[in-house]
Amino acid sequence: MRDVAVIGIGCTKFGEHWNRSFRDLFVEAGSLAFEDAKMSGEKIDAMYVGNMSAGRFVEQEHIGALIADYAGMASRHIPSTRVEAACASGGLAFRQAVIAVASGMEDIVVAAGVEKMTDVEPGASTDALTGAADREWEGFVGATFPGLYAMIATDYMHKYGMTREQLAHVAVKNHYNGARNPIAQFPSEITLETVLKSTMVAEPLRLFDCSPITDGAAAVIVAPLERAKEFTDTPIKVLATAQASDSIALHDRRDISTLDASVAAGQRAFKMAKLTQKDINMVEVHDCFSIAEICAIEDLGFCKKGTAGKFTADGETALGGKIPVNTSGGLKSCGHPVGATGIKQVCEIVTQLRGDAGRRQVENAKIGMTHNVGGTGATVAVHILGRV
Amino acid sequence: MVGIITYGVYIPRYRIKVEEIARVWGANASDITGGLGVFEKSVPDMDEDAATFAVEAARNSLRRRAVNPEEIGAVYVGSESHPYAVKPTACTVGEAIGATPTMTAADLEFACKAGTAGIQACMGMVKSGMIKYGLAIGSDVSQGAPGDALEYTAAAGGAAYIIGNDDPIATLNHTCSFTTDTPDFWRREGQDYPRHGGRFTGDPGYFKHVKGASHLMLEQMKTTPKDYTYAVFHQPNAKFPQKVAKDLGFTSEQIKPGLAVPRLGNTYSGASPIGLAATLDIAKPGDHIFVCSFGSGAGSDAFDITVTDAIKDKINRAAAPSVEKLLANPIYLDYAKYAKHKGKLVMQA
Numbered sequence: 001m002r003d004v005a006v007i008g009i010g011c012t013k014f015g016e017h018w019n020r021s022f023r024d025l026f027v028e029a030g031s032l033a034f035e036d037a038k039m040s041g042e043k044i045d046a047m048y049v050g051n052m053s054a055g056r057f058v059e060q061e062h063i064g065a066l067i068a069d070y071a072g073m074a075s076r077h078i079p080s081t082r083v084e085a086a087c088a089s090g091g092l093a094f095r096q097a098v099i100a101v102a103s104g105m106e107d108i109v110v111a112a113g114v115e116k117m118t119d120v121e122p123g124a125s126t127d128a129l130t131g132a133a134d135r136e137w138e139g140f141v142g143a144t145f146p147g148l149y150a151m152i153a154t155d156y157m158h159k160y161g162m163t164r165e166q167l168a169h170v171a172v173k174n175h176y177n178g179a180r181n182p183i184a185q186f187p188s189e190i191t192l193e194t195v196l197k198s199t200m201v202a203e204p205l206r207l208f209d210c211s212p213i214t215d216g217a218a219a220v221i222v223a224p225l226e227r228a229k230e231f232t233d234t235p236i237k238v239l240a241t242a243q244a245s246d247s248i249a250l251h252d253r254r255d256i257s258t259l260d261a262s263v264a265a266g267q268r269a270f271k272m273a274k275l276t277q278k279d280i281n282m283v284e285v286h287d288c289f290s291i292a293e294i295c296a297i298e299d300l301g302f303c304k305k306g307t308a309g310k311f312t313a314d315g316e317t318a319l320g321g322k323i324p325v326n327t328s329g330g331l332k333s334c335g336h337p338v339g340a341t342g343i344k345q346v347c348e349i350v351t352q353l354r355g356d357a358g359r360r361q362v363e364n365a366k367i368g369m370t371h372n373v374g375g376t377g378a379t380v381a382v383h384i385l386g387r388v
Numbered sequence: 389m390v391g392i393i394t395y396g397v398y399i400p401r402y403r404i405k406v407e408e409i410a411r412v413w414g415a416n417a418s419d420i421t422g423g424l425g426v427f428e429k430s431v432p433d434m435d436e437d438a439a440t441f442a443v444e445a446a447r448n449s450l451r452r453r454a455v456n457p458e459e460i461g462a463v464y465v466g467s468e469s470h471p472y473a474v475k476p477t478a479c480t481v482g483e484a485i486g487a488t489p490t491m492t493a494a495d496l497e498f499a500c501k502a503g504t505a506g507i508q509a510c511m512g513m514v515k516s517g518m519i520k521y522g523l524a525i526g527s528d529v530s531q532g533a534p535g536d537a538l539e540y541t542a543a544a545g546g547a548a549y550i551i552g553n554d555d556p557i558a559t560l561n562h563t564c565s566f567t568t569d570t571p572d573f574w575r576r577e578g579q580d581y582p583r584h585g586g587r588f589t590g591d592p593g594y595f596k597h598v599k600g601a602s603h604l605m606l607e608q609m610k611t612t613p614k615d616y617t618y619a620v621f622h623q624p625n626a627k628f629p630q631k632v633a634k635d636l637g638f639t640s641e642q643i644k645p646g647l648a649v650p651r652l653g654n655t656y657s658g659a660s661p662i663g664l665a666a667t668l669d670i671a672k673p674g675d676h677i678f679v680c681s682f683g684s685g686a687g688s689d690a691f692d693i694t695v696t697d698a699i700k701d702k703i704n705r706a707a708a709p710s711v712e713k714l715l716a717n718p719i720y721l722d723y724a725k726y727a728k729h730k731g732k733l734v735m736q737a
Binding site: 016018200 | 416587588591592
């Protein structure tokens with residue numbers, strides 16, 4: 001296998017883009033990535049696009065061809081493939097691009113992610129997202145994603161005694177980071193009180209435990225490491241790509257407050273990169289709900305099972321802590337355009353590794369990790385990236 | 389100069405508290421009152437509708453000043469809850485106050501701003517000499533589906549303005565509008581309740597148009613927010629007008645007298661006209677008033693108004709109830725009686 005590097009990144013502002021369409025968003029993200037890699041579209045050999053549910057959100061399918069077309073590549077007939085794994089669609093698109101380059105099949109490949117979620121009313125978007133769970137055994141009987149993650153939180157708090165305040169620290173920390181990220185949807189700092197007094201969504205999860213509905217797109221360009229210097233002085237090497245799956249329904253899991261797919265993907269990634277948790281300078285984890293970040297940092301091995309609440313409340317996941325988590329603001333503050341999230345995570349780690357993260361920069365950042373979850377943990381993609 | 393000759397308001401006496409509606413739907417009342425700044429809303433009696441409100445408001449305007457109804461040459465009633473789809477409310481009003489038959493009349497609809505559109509139409513006809521007086525009314529039994537976010541605020545009431553040239557109590561110095569095709573809120577023929585685009589009604593709807601018309605007005609009049617004594621903005625809730633006022637540079641003191649919504653709710657076509665009426669209730673000669681309405685669909689009408697000496701001696705404001713008086717001493721209903729008053733209970737014929 002060939003070594004693979006990220007040579008360009010681009011990300012739109014995340015938010016409610018009422019005056020811009022699905023295609024406007026990915027065209028902007030792609031253009032930013034081309035600009036970043038100082039290249040034009042004719043060098044691109046293939047594209048992979050993460051998108052969860054354009055059919056439900058904007059009534060558009062056939063996203064692979066659409067994106068290639070609007071990227072100006074229709075006449076070049078490049079292969080362009082949509083990748084779908086619910087909220088992990090972006091992470092899997094990145095993995096497909098990396099595999100395509102590593103295998104030698106393609107050279108310069110775009111991995112993009114896009115979601116336009118605010119064109120439908122909130123009930124419709126909640127229902128579309130429910131398609132990431134088991135429709136027959138969960139969705140049809142009334143479970144929604146806040147409901148499923150609330151069950152995880154209830155189980156976790158019962159087993160490990162994490163307090164409601166400790167859980168709230170996840171959102172406070174992510175908003176602190178998001179307030180330092182120019183693309184964040186909600187770039188405002190909040191207090192514990194903001195979280196604890198917000199509207200109850202599904203006990204014990206309140207509004208500020210939940211990631212928002214977001215429009216946005218992100219794109220990265222990958223190339224063989226040996227060619228990376230043609231495009232950039234600061235190529236970022238892909239040290240590991242890993243993916244794992246699990247039962248789609250939460251109730252079929254061995255333990256509902258451990259995402260076994262996160263554990264498996266994390267272990268595979270560390271093995272592939274020949275690294276351990278201590279080598280990671282910062283990690284972007286999938287905090288679709290505050291409890292998801294708690295589970296993620298344990299499942300990836302950054303702290304012991306049952307201790308992530310205290311670990312977070314003690315500031316170990318904050319900037320300057322033992323392992324800064326979600327320096328982008330995470331899904332909570334930066335926003336969660338589901339198909340784009342996995343790619344945005346890669347953009348954030350690349351930004352950190354290049355030293356371009358401004359007020360949220362992790363000092364001496366050499367190696368970073370991304371963790372992207374589909375559903376309640378039925379698909380997980382983990383990547384490790386490092387400076388060359 | 390063209391201006392307001394007299395004005396009148398009608399608000400039914402019944403109220404329901406936001407807490408009571410939240411109780412029925414299992415919602416957290418403090419989230420709603422905290423988010424919207426609305427605590428209770430007016431409810432019509434069983435035999436009241438947008439037409440009876442319009443008549444009451446028109447009669448209250450005539451109680452304040454003896455305008456000869458036969459000299460009213462135009463009656464426009466703006467509402468999105470006209471009792472009839474075909475048959476004008478404006479004719480009922482004209483007949484009830486003795487303005488028929490030598491008058492023109494029409495019902496207007498532009499979501500929440502048809503009342504101010506009526507004022508503009510009357511201004512044009514008065515200025516051109518087509519009519520001596522015009523009567524413009526905004527009146528609504530606002531519709532909000534049970535359980536919908538709108539139900540917490542959809543209220544009932546109306547305000548009437550007689551527009552003319554002779555000794556106006558307030559001159560209408562200028563008006564301008566800002567209008568686009570924006571589907572933020574709508575109701576199709578035959579549907580009982582409007583639908584809306586949720587948060588889309590905010591930035592691309594309310595804020596874009598209110599700011600659009602307000603900026604036009606400030607530019608065309610070469611004024612700044614500091615030049616006005618008071619300001620009235622369309623008030624679907626308390627949060628939107630407070631935010632838009634702040635964004636434009638108006639103070640909370642300027643909008644306070646005209647902010648009726650916390651105790652009244654959203655009277656749709658009646659909202660900006662009632663807010664202006666509440667401001668005129670306390671205004672003194674020389675006061676400079678900025679008004680900007682909003683109607684979904686979407687558009688805003690802005691007005692630059694100066695109160696004249698006539699408000700002291702040509703009109704008896706006390707001859708009809710002030711907005712403050714109409715809001716005082718309410719009778720509170722529980723949800724069951726509210727449902728009966730609003731015709732939500734289907735009874736056997």
